[in-house]
Amino acid sequence: MEVTLEVRDLRTHFFTRAGVVKAVDGVSFTVRRGEVLGLVGESGSGKSVTGFSLIGLVDPPGRVVSGRILFQGRDLAALPEAEMRRLRGNRIAMIFQDPMMTLNPVLRVDTQMIETVLAHEKVSRAEARARARDALGMVGIPSPEERLRAYPHQFSGGMRQRVAIAIALLHRPDLIIADEPTTALDVTIQGQILAEVQKLAATTGTALIWITHDLSVVAGLADAIAVMYAGRIVEQGPVGEVLDAPLHPYTAGLIGSVPSRNRRGAPLRQIPGMTPSLLHLPPGCAFRARCARASEACLEAPALRPLAPGREVRCVHPLLEEAQA
Amino acid sequence: MSVYVLRRLLQSLLVLVAMSVIVFIGVYAVGDPVEILISPDADQLERERAIQALGLDRPLWEQYLVFVQRALQGDLGRSFVFNEPALRLILQKMPATLELAFGAMVIAILVGLPLGLYAGLRPESPGARLIMAGSILGFSLPTFWVGLMLIMVFAVQLGWLPSTGRGETAALFGLHWSFLTANGLSHLLMPAINLALFKISLVIRLTRSGVRETMLMDYVKFARAKGLSPARVTFVHVFKNILIPVVTVVGLELGSTIAFSVVTESVFAWPGMGKLIIDSINALDRPVIVAYLMIIVLMFIVINLVVDILYSVLDPRVRLEGSR
Numbered sequence: 001m002e003v004t005l006e007v008r009d010l011r012t013h014f015f016t017r018a019g020v021v022k023a024v025d026g027v028s029f030t031v032r033r034g035e036v037l038g039l040v041g042e043s044g045s046g047k048s049v050t051g052f053s054l055i056g057l058v059d060p061p062g063r064v065v066s067g068r069i070l071f072q073g074r075d076l077a078a079l080p081e082a083e084m085r086r087l088r089g090n091r092i093a094m095i096f097q098d099p100m101m102t103l104n105p106v107l108r109v110d111t112q113m114i115e116t117v118l119a120h121e122k123v124s125r126a127e128a129r130a131r132a133r134d135a136l137g138m139v140g141i142p143s144p145e146e147r148l149r150a151y152p153h154q155f156s157g158g159m160r161q162r163v164a165i166a167i168a169l170l171h172r173p174d175l176i177i178a179d180e181p182t183t184a185l186d187v188t189i190q191g192q193i194l195a196e197v198q199k200l201a202a203t204t205g206t207a208l209i210w211i212t213h214d215l216s217v218v219a220g221l222a223d224a225i226a227v228m229y230a231g232r233i234v235e236q237g238p239v240g241e242v243l244d245a246p247l248h249p250y251t252a253g254l255i256g257s258v259p260s261r262n263r264r265g266a267p268l269r270q271i272p273g274m275t276p277s278l279l280h281l282p283p284g285c286a287f288r289a290r291c292a293r294a295s296e297a298c299l300e301a302p303a304l305r306p307l308a309p310g311r312e313v314r315c316v317h318p319l320l321e322e323a324q325a
Numbered sequence: 326m327s328v329y330v331l332r333r334l335l336q337s338l339l340v341l342v343a344m345s346v347i348v349f350i351g352v353y354a355v356g357d358p359v360e361i362l363i364s365p366d367a368d369q370l371e372r373e374r375a376i377q378a379l380g381l382d383r384p385l386w387e388q389y390l391v392f393v394q395r396a397l398q399g400d401l402g403r404s405f406v407f408n409e410p411a412l413r414l415i416l417q418k419m420p421a422t423l424e425l426a427f428g429a430m431v432i433a434i435l436v437g438l439p440l441g442l443y444a445g446l447r448p449e450s451p452g453a454r455l456i457m458a459g460s461i462l463g464f465s466l467p468t469f470w471v472g473l474m475l476i477m478v479f480a481v482q483l484g485w486l487p488s489t490g491r492g493e494t495a496a497l498f499g500l501h502w503s504f505l506t507a508n509g510l511s512h513l514l515m516p517a518i519n520l521a522l523f524k525i526s527l528v529i530r531l532t533r534s535g536v537r538e539t540m541l542m543d544y545v546k547f548a549r550a551k552g553l554s555p556a557r558v559t560f561v562h563v564f565k566n567i568l569i570p571v572v573t574v575v576g577l578e579l580g581s582t583i584a585f586s587v588v589t590e591s592v593f594a595w596p597g598m599g600k601l602i603i604d605s606i607n608a609l610d611r612p613v614i615v616a617y618l619m620i621i622v623l624m625f626i627v628i629n630l631v632v633d634i635l636y637s638v639l640d641p642r643v644r645l646e647g648s649r
Contacts, residue, residue: 104544
């Protein structure tokens with residue numbers, strides 16, 4: 001399959017008064033055409049910053065300090081802002097977390113959609129409007145012609161997220177970065193939207209990076225998974241294999257934290273402690289302090305190494321033995 | 326919407342009544358106009374006749390009722406000093422004050438909005454720091470002193486602009502306006518700038534904080550993620566949102582600009598309502614004081630109403646709630 005996006009050793013740091021926060025610290029992954037990558041991690045693991053780095057929207061004091069973002073062969077990290085803008089919303093689209101906040105409250109939906117069309121293509125307003133209407137219909141908004149004239153506050157949260165998705169789809173992008181787009185929605189609405197997105201990715205060949213902390217979403221949607229912890233990817237591989245037999249203790253802990261039907265009545269499992277402050281990251285493995293398998297060897301930062309075909313893990317003591325036993 | 330407007334009008338009426346009572350009592354407490362109006366060598370009989378003619382012999386509540394009765398017929402009393410209807414006296418002076426206040430507002434918006442926008446978009450730049458430091462001066466320098474300095478520099482030393490009066494006026498809608506003639510405009514410029522100084526600072530700070538707040542919003546980031554040009558993001562997505570607070574405050578400030586142009590009018594000898602009210606207070610010309618304050622109250626009420634309606638035009642969320 002054709003590679004849509006290849007990220008190599010991406011580093012995005014925030015230069016604050018208190019010190020340098022290494023929000024993204026050497027992240028590498030690949031997304032192919034039509035593939036869905038689930039980027040998973042807790043709050044503060046750097047998954048959202050990774051998403052914003054790809055589209056060139058990291059706000060000061062943060063910036064991409066090094067690494068390569070190869071999108072269809074072009075390095076986005078080295079691209080001038082004007083050319084980056086031509087790609088944004090056109091070849092690479094983004095969907096945000098909170099649908100209540102992503103649409104401008106004082107502009108009508110048609111304004112916000114038509115301007116997106118006109119930003120990248122020289123077409124008449126009437127045609128831009130027709131495109132906007134079709135996009136709304138495609139994401140399952142009833143009577144799109146009338147809804148175009150509405151203001152965002154006249155939509156429910158789920159409908160607003162559909163509008164945001166419709167905007168992202170206007171130019172049939174090659175890559176969509178979705179930053180926890182269903183977290184703020186009801187489970188039923190979440191299910192509907194996931195199904196729509198999956199269908200769209202499959203039919204249009206759009207590659208998708210789905211940023212989330214919800215493993216159950218990833219399990220149903222993604223082809224591959226990358227687990228982030230403290231600004232680094234600690235494990236990645238095909239979604240089924242990683243979820244069935246995690247190699248990194250952190251991944252195993254995440255999976256264990258999901259309440260399961262099979263363990264009814266038993267106390268919920270949890271990962272002790274919390275994510276370390278990125279400002280004062282201890283040397284060695286960042287997960288060391290919360291890990292039951294930690295040893296002297298973990299004081300040395302482990303590298304991401306391949307352990308099985310298509311699978312990589314950043315751990316001195318991977319769960320290899322147990323998985324096979 | 327119409328129910329809303331009707332309710333607002335009823336509330337306004339209440340404010341008007343309450344204000345008239347307060348004003349009446351307040352003016353009564355300020356001093357006895359008889360001492361100023363009647364010549365010191367008038368005898369007791371003349372004195373009493375004058376007091377009776379002015380209606381000052383009656384108790385306060387009776388004076389008030391008479392005032393209300395006449396006010397309902399559009400008569401706010403006759404000036405003790407000019408022996409003319411107070412209302413007419415004030416309305417004659419109103420165009421001068423209105424054009425001064427509107428001139429100041431236009432200057433405040435034309436200067437304040439761009440500067441505030443710049444300071445909000447580039448908060449760390451030296452230009453923005455200069456603008457913000459300047460706005461502190463605009464807030465803290467006393468109006469009368471700035472007025473005097475303007476006169477000293479531009480009228481006395483450079484001789485570019487005239488320092489007093491309205492200059493030539495031209496008629497429009499049966500009223501005389503300075504801004505219609507070049508000479509009048511040159512007379513208007515300095516007092517308008519003087520009056521605008523405080524408002525410029527206000528608009529700058531309001532715009533800047535609005536821009537900084539709005540720039541952090543997800544919808545601005547989303548607009549950028551759509552690949553819109555920076556100009557479109559700034560002038561459509563950000564600007565339309567900051568207009569809401571700016572319009573509110575500028576609108577409300579219009580009332581206070583009209584009411585408190587007193588200082589500027591005095592410094593530049595601008596023959597407006599502000600100068601009239603100062604003269605009337607000095608002469609204890611009660612009917613003029615009362616009439617002036619009633620008109621100002623009415624003006625505030627009308628302005629607030631207009632601002633509310635404008636607000637609903639700018640913010641679709643308000644519109645919806647109003648129609649429910």
